[in-house]
Each structure stands twice: as structure tokens, then as C-alpha cells.
């Protein structure tokens with residue numbers, strides 16, 4: 353359940369009035385998502401036409417200093433025909449406002465649903481959309497450090513401590529230690545960098561049939577290795593949810609879709625197995641940390657770290673490197 357902030361009807365109407373999008377006629381809290389509070393907003397304009405928006409109130413996990421990067425990026429990509437929501441600027445032209453000390457933004461509502469069992473055709477479309485974002489962001493001009501990069505994984509996993517990792521699964525601390533050394537020794541420094549989404553899981557993609565209608569939740573977007581974003585997306589889309597089964601048809605379709613728009617260079621392709629190990633480590637780290645330290649009565653459903661331990665083991669096996677070959 354992700355509505356942490358309570359807003360009365362009059363408060364909501366006053367907030368919406370600052371955006372010049374008509375009169376508020378309904379506001380429904382959205383259950384999905386864990387970081388911020390979200391509402392589906394409906395308004396009516398002077399011609400009685402209705403319009404839909406998403407209102408987000410940013411909670412503690414989002415640093416408001418990063419909002420110009422996230423929100424300007426949406427506008428930049430939307431202007432270049434990427435399927436991302438535009439931000440609605442307020443009557444003063446600002447992309448976000450503050451209400452009772454919290455930042456909020458109104459963004460375009462996009463139709464579509466998040467698929468749970470993607471088909472290869474859908475995976476191909478996601479690969480294309482991701483590559484389109486990478487190309488369209490090339491002239492964005494703003495930078496943001498990846499707050500979930502290799503240093504953050506190491507810190508989170510060290511905070512989990514060996515006994516914490518062992519309580520999740522016997523042998524996990526050894527595996528993590530070994531793989532962190534492999535990643536530290538080989539993490540590439542010479543690959544093309546750019547703006548990446550960094551969290552393109554199926555729940556962050558809206559689809560209608562085989563068409564991608566929305567890429568959402570850009571709140572981990574940052575400047576990093578572009579091919580790493582493809583590795584994150586591969587880890588997120590090409591396995592059964594528990595990570596036990598690799599889905600080769602989805603993998604081939606995702607890679608093919610991506611490369612139909614932005615072909616990988618030879619060095620990027622050669623780095624993919626290691627980048628994918630890094631991607632698996634990133635989600636293993638955040639999930640393990642949340643698994644150990646989220647208070648029991650929190651409203652969120654915890655995500656299983658083992659699902660990414662299995663992916664890490666898959667990517668670390670040299671026999672599987674061929675999934676990234678041309």
C-alpha cells in the first residue's frame with residue numbers, strides 16, 4: 353500500500369488548483385509502489401472533458417534535490433517521443449511544488465498495465481523502448497551519480513554482515529564475498545556512459561498488448577554505463593520470478609529488440625556477463641538489506657533476495673555467457 357501521506361478533499365482540491373488542469377473530480381490512492389504516495393487524479397475542464405493524472409507526494413526515500421533531474425528527464429524524453437509521462441508544470445511554471453514540507457508533482461497518466469508473464473514480443477518491445485531512451489537522453493545535459501552503484505552494493509552488504517547473509521541462506525556470505533571481488537577486479541571503466549533508468553522491471557513498464565505505452569518510475573535514473581541498464585533489464589525480464597528458470601526466448605527477444613535500435617559495440621557485448629552479475633548483485637544487496645532490516649509491521653511486501661542470488665549464479669557461470677553473444 354503506497355499512500356503514506358493523508359490528504360483531505362479540500363487539501364487535494366487546493367493542490368490540484370495550483371496546476372491549472374481543471375476542477376478535481378476524483379482522487380484515488382494507488383496501492384502499487386513502495387517508495388512514494390501516489391494518487392490517480394481526475395479533473396474536468398470548462399468543456400466538461402475529463403483528464404487523468406498521477407499525483408506523487410515524495411516521501412523520505414527520494415531526495416528532493418534530485419527532482420529536477422528526474423522530472424526534466426521525463427520532459428526531455430517525452431519531447432523526443434519516448435513513451436514516458438510528461439510532467440504537468442504548475443501555474444508558476446515549476447515541475448514540482450512543496451506542500452507541508454513534502455515535494456509533490458503531477459504527471460501525465462498513461463494507459464496500460466504491467467505484465468506479469470511477458471511474451472517474447474513484449475520483451476522485444478521493451479528492449480526497443482530502452483534503447484530509444486538511451487539514444488534520446490544523449491543530449492540531456494544533466495548528470496546524476498548512481499546512488500545504487502558498486503560502492504552502495506558493498507556498503508549495503510557489509511551492513512547486512514556475514515551472519516545476516518547466512519541467516520538468509522547458508523553459504524551466502526561466501527558467495528557474496530567472492531562475487532564482490534570478481535566485480536571489483538573487472539568492473540569496466542571504459543564503456544559508453546549516459547542516462548540510464550536503472551530499475552526497468554516489468555512493474556515499471558506499462559503495456560497495451562504488445563505495445564509499450566509507458567516507462568515509469570525514473571527515481572533511480574542516473575548517469576552510468578549504458579549497457580549496464582540493458583543488463584538490469586535482462587536480469588529483471590528474462591527469468592522466472594524466483595530466478596530459478598532462465599527464459600531464453602525472452603532473453604533473445606529483449607537483446608534483439610534493443611540492438612535493433614542501438615547495437616552494442618564489441619566491448620559492450622564482451623562486458624555484458626559481468627554487467628549482468630553487477631545487476632544481480634545490486635538487487636541482491638537492496639533486497640537482502642530490506643529483508644534483514646525492514647520492521648515487521650511495515651506495510652510493504654518484502655522482495656526475496658534469493659531470486660537474485662540465483663540470477664547471480666546464472667550470470668557467473670561462464671557457460672551462460674553465450675546468452676549475450678550476437
Ligand SMILES: Nc1ncnc2c1ncn2[C@@H]1O[C@H](COP(=O)(O)OP(=O)(O)OP(=O)(O)O)[C@@H](O)[C@H]1O
Pocket residue numbers: 354382384385386387388389390406437459460461462463555556566568569570571
Ligand atoms: N504515469 C503513470 N501513468 C499511469 N499509471 C502510473 C503512472 N505513474 C505511476 N503509475 C501507477 O502508480 C504505481 C506506482 O508508481 P511508481 O512505481 O512510480 O511508485 P513508487 O512508489 O515510486 O514505486 P517503487 O516504490 O516501486 O519504486 C505504478 O505501479 C502504476 O500503477
Ligand SMILES: N[C@@H](CCO)C(=O)O
Pocket residue numbers: 551553635638639655
Ligand atoms: N525493482 C527493485 C525494487 C526497486 O529497487 C526490486 O525488484 O528489487
